Structures are given as structure tokens and as C-alpha cells.
Amino acid sequence: MNENLFTSFITPVILGLPLVTLIVLFPSLLFPTSNRLVNNRFVTLQQWMLQLVSKQMMSIHNSKGQTWTLMLMSLILFIGSTNLLGLLPHSFTPTTQLSMNLGMAIPLWAGAVITGFRNKTKASLAHFLPQGTPTPLIPMLVIIETISLFIQPMALAVRLTANITAGHLLIHLIGGATLALMSISTTTALITFTILILLTILEFAVAMIQAYVFTLLVSLYLHDNT
Amino acid sequence: AAAAAPSLKNAALLRPGVLQATRIFHTGQPNLAPVPPLPEHGGKVRFGLLPEEFFQFLYPKTGVTGPYVLGTGLILRLLSKEIYAITPETFSVISTIGFLVYIVKKHGASVGEFADKLNEQKIAQLEEVKQASIKQIQDAIDMEKSQQALVQKRHYLFDVQRNNIAMALEVTYREQLHRVYREVKNRLDYHISVQNYDASEGTRAHDKLGGEACGAEHLCTAGEGNSRQVHCRSKAARKEGSSSASYVNTSIPIKTARNS
Numbered sequence: 001m002n003e004n005l006f007t008s009f010i011t012p013v014i015l016g017l018p019l020v021t022l023i024v025l026f027p028s029l030l031f032p033t034s035n036r037l038v039n040n041r042f043v044t045l046q047q048w049m050l051q052l053v054s055k056q057m058m059s060i061h062n063s064k065g066q067t068w069t070l071m072l073m074s075l076i077l078f079i080g081s082t083n084l085l086g087l088l089p090h091s092f093t094p095t096t097q098l099s100m101n102l103g104m105a106i107p108l109w110a111g112a113v114i115t116g117f118r119n120k121t122k123a124s125l126a127h128f129l130p131q132g133t134p135t136p137l138i139p140m141l142v143i144i145e146t147i148s149l150f151i152q153p154m155a156l157a158v159r160l161t162a163n164i165t166a167g168h169l170l171i172h173l174i175g176g177a178t179l180a181l182m183s184i185s186t187t188t189a190l191i192t193f194t195i196l197i198l199l200t201i202l203e204f205a206v207a208m209i210q211a212y213v214f215t216l217l218v219s220l221y222l223h224d225n226t
Numbered sequence: 227a228a229a230a231a232p233s234l235k236n237a238a239l240l241r242p243g244v245l246q247a248t249r250i251f252h253t254g255q256p257n258l259a260p261v262p263p264l265p266e267h268g269g270k271v272r273f274g275l276l277p278e279e280f281f282q283f284l285y286p287k288t289g290v291t292g293p294y295v296l297g298t299g300l301i302l303r304l305l306s307k308e309i310y311a312i313t314p315e316t317f318s319v320i321s322t323i324g325f326l327v328y329i330v331k332k333h334g335a336s337v338g339e340f341a342d343k344l345n346e347q348k349i350a351q352l353e354e355v356k357q358a359s360i361k362q363i364q365d366a367i368d369m370e371k372s373q374q375a376l377v378q379k380r381h382y383l384f385d386v387q388r389n390n391i392a393m394a395l396e397v398t399y400r401e402q403l404h405r406v407y408r409e410v411k412n413r414l415d416y417h418i419s420v421q422n423y424d425a426s427e428g429t430r431a432h433d434k435l436g437g438e439a440c441g442a443e444h445l446c447t448a449g450e451g452n453s454r455q456v457h458c459r460s461k462a463a464r465k466e467g468s469s470s471a472s473y474v475n476t477s478i479p480i481k482t483a484r485n486s
Contacts, residue, residue: 038349041341048344089319175314193317200321 005172009165012092024094027081050077057219064119065226068219075104076215083164083207087200095210096165098157105156108218113149116225124225156217163210167203174199274327 012019034043050073057076058069079095086093094100116124128145129138174196181189270278276293284292304310 037352038345041338044341044344045337048341087322089315089322171318172314175317177314178317179312179314193321196317197321197325200318200325204325 005169008090008092008168008172009096011097020092020094023092024082024100027078027085030081031077057215061219061223062226065219065222068222071108072215072219075108075218076211079104079160079211079214080208083211084204086164086168087203087207093164093168095160096168098161101157101160102153105153105160105214109153109156109221112218112221112225115222120225127224152217152221156214160210160214163206167199167206171196171199171203 012023031046032043039047053076054069054073057072058066061068082093082095085091086096113124128142128149130141130145133141174192178189178192178196181192272278272281281293284296288295305312
């Protein structure tokens with residue numbers, strides 16, 4: 001199963017059937033809904049965390065932007081949970097696939113931008129030129145701003161993919177180094193193993209941070225455009 | 227009844243609730259029987275994976291070390307036959323699972339307490355609203371009771387007021403009576419002094435008396451109630467033709483105080 005470095009990134013297929021659908025849908029099982037006032041600890045903690053995140057993230061928007069709350073909250077939960085589940089051994093992380101991240105980033109970014117162009121056309125066009133630029137620079141600056149606008153979805157998707165993939169690769173490589181060093185010199189192997197532990201802690205943090213960053217940037221684009 | 231009741235189950239041709247046929251919305255009891263309550267704590271496990279019952283099951287045959295020997299043998303067999311191969315992934319397994327176990331062991335209880343505290347806060351908030359409402363109503367009841375008690379005692383106030391008014395009326399009456407008496411006495415005294423003066427003018431010398439004002443003095447020294455009456459009458463009998471005399475003809479029993 002793990003002959004080379006690429007195997008953990010192949011989309012899982014069992015007997016020709018895409019298992020990846022189930023893998024993508026699986027994190028939804030981990031967020032139970034409950035209509036009670038007093039729940040078990042699991043649901044209570046999830047509800048508390050969701051309330052915290054939504055308050056922190058959606059308070060900057062006006063009422064039009066706050067209609068996106070459900071979308072952004074489910075986005076951060078999905079990315080966070082898939083990243084964290086991918087850290088378990090022998091698991092597949094959907095967010096390592098560029099295709100999926102592009103599929104998340106482009107519609108969200110385009111939705112925000114098109115909303116801005118439809119409802120506040122002048123203000124959206126005004127974003128292309130920062131305030132206080134000297135007149136000779138204006139054409140060049142407009143081109144640069146346009147490029148930076150169109151690169152936003154690419155940046156979103158590639159950022160997430162690269163971070164998670166790089167993290168998984170590093171874990172794999174350093175694990176391999178530990179394995180190779182075990183027969184040569186145990187002390188070095190232990191040092192490498194310590195590095196591996198630290199990296200794991202980092203990866204847990206990165207998993208959650210990437211989810212946060214993705215959602216934050218989408219919300220920022222939204223804020224500019226509502 | 228389940229098929230006939232209006233529900234999502236019978237809503238359309240394909241019956242969208244067909245997968246959840248046993249859960250009809252709001253048409254009856256939510257469960258089919260009194261569901262037994264869930265136990266408070268889950269089953270006991272060792273190493274977080276193996277239930278305690280397994281160890282108890284093996285105990286009669288293999289004693290305490292039985293399950294551990296079984297586990298060790300299984301793991302060694304998996305490793306030696308490379309059913310489970312040591313790969314770079316193994317080290318990531320060790321580090322990840324080790325990290326997770328460490329976190330859970332260290333902070334598990336405090337996170338659970340935090341969750342319990344969240345729930346408790348929710349309930350306490352609602353309980354406080356309920357208690358405030360109860361307290362408000364209780365205060366209203368107490369105030370009502372105290373006001374009813376006050377109403378019961380209100381007749382004291384009315385009695386006092388009634389007594390006050392009666393006293394005031396009595397005082398006014400006596401005052402008026404006294405005034406009447408004084409007025410009448412004044413007039414009568416005047417007439418008596420006039421009569422005395424008239425009577426004494428003939429008998430005594432003017433300068434001996436020193437003025438008609440002394441007539442009143444004589445009157446005061448002479449008079450007890452009935453004697454004055456007699457006096458007046460006798461004087462009146464002597465006199466004639468003066469209008470004041472006819473005044474005094476009526477015999478009025480007047481009780482006089484010393485200092486009138």
C-alpha cells in the first residue's frame with residue numbers, strides 16, 4: 001500500500017467503485033444534529049465551538065453578508081474535519097486533490113465577486129485602483145489589480161492543496177528517514193523521531209489553520225463585495 | 227392509523243417518507259414502546275479498545291495473563307509474517323496516535339467538565355428566569371395578603387375618626403351652649419345691674435356707691451342661683467313701666483358657675 005510517496009494521494013477506488021465519495025461524505029457523520037436543549041458532551045462542545053467561530057467570523061459583515069453564514073461555517077467544518085481525519089494513519093485526505101480545492105474555491109470566489117459587481121458596481125470597479133496613486137501609474141496598476149483579482153481563486157485552492165500535501169509528504173519522508181536510520185544508529189533515529197512528533201503537532205495545527213484561512217479569505221472577499 | 231394519518235409518508239406518489247416509515251411526524255408517540263433509559267457510563271474497556279468482558283471471559287481458562295499473551299502473540303505474528311509491514315507510515319502512526327492518546331489522557335476530563343459546565347449554565351439561565359417569575363408572583367401574593375390584613379384593621383381608623391368627630395361635635399356643642407349661657411347671663415346681669423342701680427338710687431347715696439359699676443359688685447356678692455332669682459323678682463315687682471323689667475319676669479333656672 002505504501003510503495004512510494006504517491007500512493008497516499010491516489011483517490012481510493014475499490015473494485016472500480018469510487019470510494020472517495022464515501023470518504024468525502026464521512027465527516028458529516030461526525031457532526032450530529034440535535035434538537036434538545038441539553039445534549040451530550042460531544043454535541044455540546046461542537047455547538048459551543050460553532051457558536052464561537054461564527055460569532056468571530058461573521059460579525060464584520062452587514063446583513064447581506066451574513067446570509068453566507070451557513071456556507072462559510074459548513075466550509076470551515078468540512079475543511080477542518082477532512083484535514084484532521086487525514087492525519088490518521090493510512091487515511092486519504094480529499095483536500096490534497098487540487099481538483100476538489102478548485103471546486104471549492106472558484107465558485108465561492110466567483111459568487112462573491114459577481115454579487116459585488118451586480119449590487120455595487122461602482123464600488124467593485126473602484127477596487128481596481130487603490131487610493132492615491134499618481135496618474136502615470138494608473139494603467140499599469142489597473143492591470144496589476146486585475147491580475148491579482150483573478151489570481152485569488154487559484155491562490156485559495158493551491159494554498160490549501162500545497163500545505164496539506166506538503167505536510168503529508170514531510171511526515172512520510174521523515175518517517176522513512178527514521179526507519180532507515182534505525183538500523184544505522186538508534187540515537188539519530190530517536191532524534192528524527194522527535195522531529196516527527198513535533199511535525200505531527202504542527203500538522204494538527206496546520207490542518208485547522210488552513211481551514212480557518214480559507215474561510216477567512218472567502219469572507220474577506222465577501223466583505224469587499226457586499 | 228399509521229397509514230391513514232396525514233403525514234409526510236402519505237404526501238405524494240412516491241411517499242417521500244417511505245424510508246422512515248416507522249417515524250411518523252407528530253401523529254403519535256415518538257417511540258414504539260417505553261424506551262429503556264440509557265446507562266450513565268459506557269462499558270468498561272482496557273486500552274480504550276478491548277472490553278472488560280473479554281478479559282473476564284478468558285479468566286477462568288487462562289488466568290490474568292491470558293489475554294495479554296494472546297495479544298502479544300497476535301502482534302508478533304502480524305509483524306513476523308509481514309502481514310503488517312513496518313513502513314515509514316508506522317512511525318507516523320506511532321507519533322500521531324501517541325500524540326492523540328497523550329492529549330486525551332491529559333485534558334480529557336477537563337474538556338468533559340467544560341462541556342458539563344456549558345450545559346449547566348444553559349439550565350441555570352432558564353432556571354433563574356423561572357425562579358425570578360416565581361419570586362415575583364410570591365411577592366405579589368405577600369403584598370396582597372398584607373394589604374388584606376391592613377384592610378381588616380381599617381375599622382380601627384374609622385373608629386378613631388368617628389370618636390374624633392364625636393368629640394369635636396361634643397366640644398362644639400358645649401362651646402355653643404356655654405356661649406349661649408354666657409350671652410343670656412350677660413343680658414340678665416345687665417338687667418339685674420340696671421335694676422340694682424335703679425333700686426339702690428333711691429335708698430343709698432350716689433357717692434357712697436361710687437358709680438353704677440359697683441352695682442355689679444353687689445350683685446356678685448349677693449348671688450347664689452335662687453337668691454338672685456328671688457332678688458330679681460322682688461325688684462321687678464317694685465318696678466313698673468320699664469321694658470327691661472318685663473324681660474326679667476320670666477323665671478329662668480340658670481345654673482351659673484362661679485366665674486361667669
